[in-house]
Each structure stands twice: as structure tokens, then as C-alpha cells.
Amino acid sequence: MKIFLAQQNYHIGDFEANTSKILAAIEVAKKQNGDLIVFSELAICGYPPRDFLEFEDFVAEALISVDKIREAADTIGVLVGAPSPNPMKKGKNLFNSAYLLYEKEIKGIVHKTLLPNYDIFDEYRYFEPAFEWNVLTFKGIKLAVTICEDIWDLVDDPMYRRHPMDELVKQGPELMINLSASPFDYIHADGRKGTVKKNVLKYKIPMVYCNTVGSQTEIVFDGGSLVMNADGDLVAEMPYFSESMQCVNWVKGGFEEKIVRPAANVPIVKLTPENFEPEKNTGKIHEALLLGIRDYYGKMNFTKAVVASSGGIDSAVVLALACEALGAENVHALLLPSQFSSDHSVSDAVKLSQNLGNPYDILAIKNIFDAFDLTLKPIFNDLPFNVAEENLQSRIRGALVMALSNKYGYILLNTSNKSELATGYGTLYGDMAGGLGVLGDLYKQQVYALARYINRSKEIIPENIINKAPSAELRPNQKDSDSLPDYSILDPILYQYVERRQGPKEIVEMGYDTALVARILKLVNANEYKRNQFCPIIRVSPKAFGIGRRVPIVGKYLS
Numbered sequence: 281m282k283i284f285l286a287q288q289n290y291h292i293g294d295f296e297a298n299t300s301k302i303l304a305a306i307e308v309a310k311k312q313n314g315d316l317i318v319f320s321e322l323a324i325c326g327y328p329p330r331d332f333l334e335f336e337d338f339v340a341e342a343l344i345s346v347d348k349i350r351e352a353a354d355t356i357g358v359l360v361g362a363p364s365p366n367p368m369k370k371g372k373n374l375f376n377s378a379y380l381l382y383e384k385e386i387k388g389i390v391h392k393t394l395l396p397n398y399d400i401f402d403e404y405r406y407f408e409p410a411f412e413w414n415v416l417t418f419k420g421i422k423l424a425v426t427i428c429e430d431i432w433d434l435v436d437d438p439m440y441r442r443h444p445m446d447e448l449v450k451q452g453p454e455l456m457i458n459l460s461a462s463p464f465d466y467i468h469a470d471g472r473k474g475t476v477k478k479n480v481l482k483y484k485i486p487m488v489y490c491n492t493v494g495s496q497t498e499i500v501f502d503g504g505s506l507v508m509n510a511d512g513d514l515v516a517e518m519p520y521f522s523e524s525m526q527c528v529n530w531v532k533g534g535f536e537e538k539i540v541r542p543a544a545n546v547p548i549v550k551l552t553p554e555n556f557e558p559e560k561n562t563g564k565i566h567e568a569l570l571l572g573i574r575d576y577y578g579k580m581n582f583t584k585a586v587v588a589s590s591g592g593i594d595s596a597v598v599l600a601l602a603c604e605a606l607g608a609e610n611v612h613a614l615l616l617p618s619q620f621s622s623d624h625s626v627s628d629a630v631k632l633s634q635n636l637g638n639p640y641d642i643l644a645i646k647n648i649f650d651a652f653d654l655t656l657k658p659i660f661n662d663l664p665f666n667v668a669e670e671n672l673q674s675r676i677r678g679a680l681v682m683a684l685s686n687k688y689g690y691i692l693l694n695t696s697n698k699s700e701l702a703t704g705y706g707t708l709y710g711d712m713a714g715g716l717g718v719l720g721d722l723y724k725q726q727v728y729a730l731a732r733y734i735n736r737s738k739e740i741i742p743e744n745i746i747n748k749a750p751s752a753e754l755r756p757n758q759k760d761s762d763s764l765p766d767y768s769i770l771d772p773i774l775y776q777y778v779e780r781r782q783g784p785k786e787i788v789e790m791g792y793d794t795a796l797v798a799r800i801l802k803l804v805n806a807n808e809y810k811r812n813q814f815c816p817i818i819r820v821s822p823k824a825f826g827i828g829r830r831v832p833i834v835g836k837y838l839s
Contacts, residue, residue: 281315281316281421281529281530281531282309282313282315282316282425282440282527282528282529282530283315283316283317283318283488283527283528283529283530284305284308284312284313284314284316284317284525284526284527285312285317285318285488285490285505285507285516285518285525285526285527285528286302286305286310286317286318286319286320286490286525287320287490287491287492287493287503287505287518287519287523287524287525287526287590288301288302288305288319288323288492288493288523289324289492289494289495289523289575290320290323290326290327290492290494291326291328291494291579292325292326292328292329292332292496293325293326293332293338294326294331295324295325295341295342295344295345295688297347298323298325298345299348299349300325301321302319302349302360303348303349303352303364304351305317305319305525306352306353306356306358306398307518308525309356309525309527310356311353312527313525314356314452315356315357315403315736316356316357316358316359316417316418316649317356317357317358317359317455318359318459318488318489318490319358319359319360319361319380319490319504320361320459320461320490320492320505321361321376321392321427321428321459321460321461321492322361322362322363322376322461322512323360323361323434323459323492324342324346324349324360324361325338325341325342325345325346325362325363326496327361327492327496327501328341328373328379328400328402328433328461328496328499328780329363330402330406330473333374333406334406335362335533336693338571339363339365339374342362342363343362343364343434345362346362346379346381346386349381350381350384350385350386351381351384353381353382353383353384354381354383354384354498356736357380357381357382357387357418357419358379358380358381358382359378359379359380359381359425359457359459360378360379360381360426360459361376361377361378361379361459361461362377362379363375363376363377363407364377364379364389364391366408368408370406370408371408372395372406372408373408374406374407374408375391375392375407375408375410376391376392376395376403376406376407376427377389377390377391377392377427378390378425378427378459380416380423380425382418386795387416387418388414388415388425389424390410390414390427391408391409391410391427392410392426392427392428392429392445393409393410393413393426393429393443394409394428394429394443394444395407395409395412396428398498398725399822399823399828399829400463400498400790400827400828410444413444413447414448414451415448415451415452417454421454421455421530422452422453422454422455423453423454423455423456423457423461424445424448424449424453424455424456424457424485425456425457425458426444426445426448426452426457426459427459428454428458428459428460428461428462429444429445429458431444434469436765445479445482445483447500449485452590452679453485453531454484454485454532454533455485455486455487455488456479456480456483456486456487456488456803457487457488457489457490457720458476458487458488458489458490459490460489460490460491460492460826461491461492461501462491462492462500462501463499463500463502463819464500464501464502464564464820465813465819465820465821465822466469466560466561466564466565466568466820467552467553467560467779467821467822468822470638471549473502473504473506473514473517473546474546474547474548474549475548476489476506476508477508477512477543477546477548478548479489479784480508480509480510480511480512481511481512481543483512484508484510484733485506486509486510486534486535487507487508488507488528488743489505489508489805490505490506490649491503491504491508491704492506493520493521493522493523493524493571494523494571494575495574495575495576495818497573497816498574498816498817498818498819498826499819500521500571500818500820500828501821502520502521502564502567502568502571503517503518503519503521503522503523503524504519504520505517505518505524505526506518507528507535507537508546509532509534509535509539511543511712512543512546513539513540513541513542513546513648514539514540514541514542514543514546514668515528515535515537515538515539515540516528516537516540517540517541518536520564520567521567521568521570521571537688539610552779552780552822554780555772556676556723556725556746556771556772556775556776557575558723558725558726558728558771560731561700561728562726562729562730562732562733563733563797565718565726565730565820566733566734567594567723567732568599568818568820569601569605569718569818569820570601570604570605571820572659572716572718573585573601573602573605573606573693573718573818574605574715574815576608576818577605578715580691581688582715583606583610583689584606584610584611584612584688584690584691584749585602585606585610585612585615585687585690585691585692586611586612586613586681586684586685586688586690586691586692586693587599587602587611587612587613587614587681587692587693587695588613588614588616588677588678588681588695588711589613589614589615589629589632589633589746590615590616590621590625590627590695590753591615591621591622591624591625591627591628591629591632591638592625592745592750592751593724593727593728593731593741593745593746593750594695594697594719594727595694595695595813596628596629596632596731596741596742596745597695597718597719597727597730597731597734597741598693598694598695598718598719599611599613599632599633599636599702600632600636600720600731600734600740601718601734602693603636603637603638608636608637608638608733609638609639611636611638611639612638612639612640612641612684612688612690613629613632613638613640613641614629614635614640614641614643614680614681614683614684615629615640615641615642615643616642616644616645616676616680617642617644617645618644618645618646618649618673618679618753618754619646619649620673620753620755620756620758621753622753624744624748625753625758626642628742628744628745630642631742632687632740632741632742632745635739635740635741636740643680645650645673645676645677645680648672649669649672649676652672652676653669653672665755669755669756670707670752670754670755671707671710671752673710673754674707674710674711674752674754674809675707675709675710676710676796677710677711678707678709678710678711678712678713681720682713683712683796685715687770691715692713692714692715692719693714693715693716693717694712694713694714694715694716694717694718694720694814694815695711695714695718695719696712696717696719696721696728696776696814697719697720697722697724697727697824698712698719698720698721698722698723698724698821699723699724699764699767699771699774700772701717701720701726701807701810701811701814701825702778702804702807702808702825703764703770703774703800703803703804704803704806704807704810705752705760705763706765706810706814708810712810712813712814713815715815716815716816716817717814717815717816717817717818718818719813719819720817720824720825720826721818721819721820721821721824721825722820722821723767723774724750724767724770724771725767725768725773726771727773728746731746731834738780749761750767765796765800769792769796770800773787773792773797773800773801774797774804775792776802777801777804778802778804778823778825779821779822779823780828781823782795784798786803787801805831805835805837807830808831808833808835809833811825811826812833815824
């Protein structure tokens with residue numbers, strides 16, 4: 281049996297485009313005499329549809345698309361993900377389902393059992409879990425079809441129902457097929473193959489695993505669909521961060537394909553390292569951010585970006601990524617020096633744009649700042665220069681880049697990093713403005729690692745930008761270290777608190793100073809109100825600020 285895996289990039293709610301893409305893949309598979317083609321979880325509507333599922337016409341459009349695909353499933357079987365109505369009078373109105381279509385009929389529907397309800401996931405809000413489990417028979421082969429569950433390491437958690445495979449295995453399936461929408465993060469990127477291997481070895485059944493690819497606002501899906509035999513050997517692995525199709529040949533007992541990677545070389549890794557590793561998976565982070573930028577712009581029909589280019593590391597990395605993702609001609613850099621900006625900040629930013637080949641302009645803000653200062657003088661009453669004047673510069677810059685955005689339709693890419701967002705080291709309505717946060721899920725040390733990766737073949741980001749001490753340059757001789765601990769100390773503590781959810785006691789027991797830990801954690805909690813007003817952040821870690829981290833703004837914990 282020839283089985284095709286279709287790893288595709290869907291647009292949430294664009295049923296016409298999604299259906300056309302699915303139908304095109306079916307035609308390709310049919311021309312190559314395919315027997316079965318597998319698509320990913322909720323492929324028809326895109327994942328995650330969230331509250332769109334509460335609209336009856338949205339679900340109706342999904343079912344119309346199922347019918348269109350069913351008509352194309354004449355000589356080939358199709359496994360595709362879509363919502364399906366719950367006929368019962370109790371529970372949620374919908375299931376998260378996989379449809380088996382063949383001979384222009386619906387041959388079977390499988391519902392998802394283990395509905396994730398953590399981090400970015402909230403499937404219990406919309407779906408009813410499966411309450412019965414049956415294998416699907418296709419061309420004499422018993423298929424155990426599951427939806428994302430087989431990549432879980434959470435199945436032993438008592439809050440979840442029994443794993444569906446524990447029921448399906450009793451019916452003698454010969455092949456597991458998993459439709460997935462598993463998002464990327466730089467920690468779990470190493471663990472997915474290992475988790476599939478654990479399930480394969482547990483049930484002693486081969487698996488076809490089809491993941492989606494593409495970015496949906498904050499969430500990046502990296503693809504990497506794979507096929508594994510019953511011994512845990514990898515027999516097929518599809519590309520990461522790009523659409524692809526692949527065929528494998530199934531015969532009774534296994535696959536005809538040669539082993540790509542033997543089981544001994546498919547490690548089962550621990551998913552969350554105890555220690556912060558700023559260089560971890562930098563190449564994959566780079567690809568994820570590029571995909572996040574491209575899809576945000578492409579799916580929103582945006583074409584051009586503007587970046588406030590300061591001559592610092594964060595804006596340099598964002599500018600380089602934007603030029604690679606969108607084309608240098610579509611990215612406008614705006615250099616906005618003040619009287620406190622160093623000469624090298626301007627020259628470094630100019631050199632960066634010359635290296636990248638993107639258009640740029642220089643607008644000095646001193647005269648604007650002086651006008652604001654003069655206007656505010658009667659109210660400020662000759663009080664000494666402080667954070668008010670510092671933030672005023674940032675907000676002037678924010679106004680200018682947003683003016684360019686409004687005049688020409690450029691979308692502002694934000695340059696704040698996770699260390700700054702965590703500690704509140706940013707100005708609301710100033711440098712925190714933007715349509716998309718590119719670096720908001722990367723700590724400062726990771727930003728430096730990414731800069732070095734961007735320069736891996738040649739100097740794109742000037743070395744002076746990478747080597748100089750970071751500074752907001754909002755007052756004379758300012759350095760980040762004036763306000764924050766050194767990033768080599770700050771970032772590991774933030775990682776323990778945010779990613780690993782360790783409290784102050786546990787962090788201090790790791791050897792960190794008690795007062796320092798208390799100070800940093802207080803900064804994090806006190807600045808939730810700022811993060812709550814921030815733009816969407818491209819998620820590359822297992823715990824990003826935004827929809828996956830829900831803490832109260834007015835909470836008292838560690839305050």
C-alpha cells in the first residue's frame with residue numbers, strides 16, 4: 281500500500297485555499313497510484329481555530345469542505361482532520377476528528393481523546409473527548425488512527441483519560457497513523473522523534489506521523505513529519521519549516537523503505553533541561569522566526585515592514601531576519617538618533633543596512649525632544665531629568681515609526697527581547713510598539729547567539745554591534761547593566777522562573793543570591809501590565825509571554 285504524507289501550511293478559516301491545497305495533493309498522490317494520503321490535525325480549518333469554532337457557519341464551511349474532498353476520494357483513501365458535530369445532547373457540541381474518506385464515502389470518523397489544556401492549548405473549551413475507540417479497516421489493513429495523542433509525554437497524568445492506543449491495541453491494529461498539529465519550540469524540537477519512538481516501542485506497532493507546518497500568529501509549526509517502524513527505526517523524515525509530500529510503501533509487517541536512522545540513534549531526550557542553554561538549537565530558532573515573519577505578513581496580506589534601527593543588537597537581528605524573510609527591498613529601517621546616541625550607533629546602523637541592502641532614513645529627534653521638553657517645562661517645574669525624559673525619547677521614536685507605518689502601510693516589527701519584557705525594561709507606546717514581536721521569546725543571550733548564527737558565513741551584522749555593551753542610550757553613558765543584572769546572571773534566573781516555573785526558594789537553592797532572586801522575580805510580576813498590552817510574540821520556547829502564560833496583572837505573588 282502506497283501511503284502519502286502531505287505536510288502542508290494552512291490558513292485558519294480560509295476554507296477555499298485550504299481545500300484547494302488538499303485537493304491538489306490528492307491529485308498528485310492519485311497520479312502516482314497512491315492508496316492512502318494522510319493530512320494533519322484540523323487541516324481543513326487550520327489549527328488552532330479557537331473561538332471561530334463557536335460560529336455555526338464556520339463549522340458548516342468545514343463540513344462543506346469535507347464533502348468536496350470526499351468527492352475527490354474516489355480511487356484513493358484520504359485521512360484528513362476537521363471538526364465534527366457531537367450528536368449527543370450532553371458535552372461540547374464538537375469533536376476534534378479525523379475523517380477516512382474513500383470511494384466518495386465517509387468510511388469512518390475518529391475523535392481525539394486527549395484534549396490538551398495547557399500552555400497555548402485550550403481544546404476542552406471547544407471539543408468533547410472521544411468516548412469510544414475503534415480501528416479503521418482500509419484495504420484489509422487495520423489502522424489505529426489517533427490525533428496528536430501519540431506524541432504526548434502526558435498520558436500518565438491522572439487528569440487525562442486512558443490513552444486511546446491502550447484501547448485500540450486490543451483490536452489488533454497493524455499500523456498507527458497520527459494526525460498532528462505539534463508546535464515548534466527550541467527545547468522540544470529534540471524530543472518529538474523520541475516521543476514517537478517511545479509509543480512505537482510501547483505498542484510494538486509502526487507509525488505514520490503527519491504534522492502541520494506554518495505559522496499561525498504566535499505559534500510556529502515546524503513539520504518534520506516522520507515514519508517509524510515497529511523497532512523504533514526512522515524510515516522517513518520530512519523537511520522542517522517547509523511544505524512537502526512523501527510516499528512510503530507499506531507491506532504486511534512493515535515498510536519497504538531503507539532505514540534513515542536506526543533506533544539506537546533516535547534518542548529519547550529529557551524535554552526541559554534544568555539549565556539555561558543560550559546556544560541551543562539556534563539554527564532551528566532562526567528558521568522558526570523566518571517562517572513566523574513570512575506567514576504573519578503573507579496571511580495578513582502585508583507586504584512591507586519598518587524597523588526602528590538603533591545600532592543595537594536587538595534591532596540589528598530583527599532587521600536582518602526581516603530582510604531575509606520579506607526581501608531587503610520590502611524592509612525600511614528608520615534611524616532615530618537623539619542627543620544621547622553615540623556616533624557609532626548611527627554608523628553601525630548605516631553599515632548594517634548597507635550590508636543588507638535595505639532602504640533607510642535618518643531622522644534626528646533632538647529638536648522634537650526639545651519641543652516636548654519646553655512644552656512640559658511649566659508642569660515639570662525644573663525637576664531633575666529622570667525616566668520621564670528617557671521614556672519621552674522612546675515614545676517620540678514610536679510615534680515616528682508608526683507615522684511611517686500609517687503613511688505607507690508598513691507594519692512595524694517590534695525589537696524587544698524576552699529579558700527586557702520579563703523585567704519591564706521597555707517603554708509602553710514607545711519601543712514596545714509594533715504589530716509583531718520577533719524576539720520577544722528570546723532572552724538577550726539567545727539574541728547574541730542568533731546574531732552570531734546570522735553571521736555564520738559572512739559579516740552581515742557589524743561586529744561592533746555584537747561586541748559593544750548594550751545600552752538604551754536614553755541618558756549620557758547609559759548601559760543596560762545600570763538597571764539590570766548582567767544578562768549572564770539575569771537570563772538563567774528568568775529561565776528557571778518562566779520556563780521551568782521554579783519559585784524563589786528553588787532558585788536560591790541553585791546557588792543564586794536571595795536578594796537578587798527576589799529583586800528579579802518582583803520585576804517580572806510587577807510588569808505583567810506592560811506585557812498584557814504587548815503585540816503578539818513569535819513563540820519559540822515552551823513558555824512564551826502571551827497566550828501561553830496566564831498570570832494575573834494585579835496578583836500579589838512575590839510582590
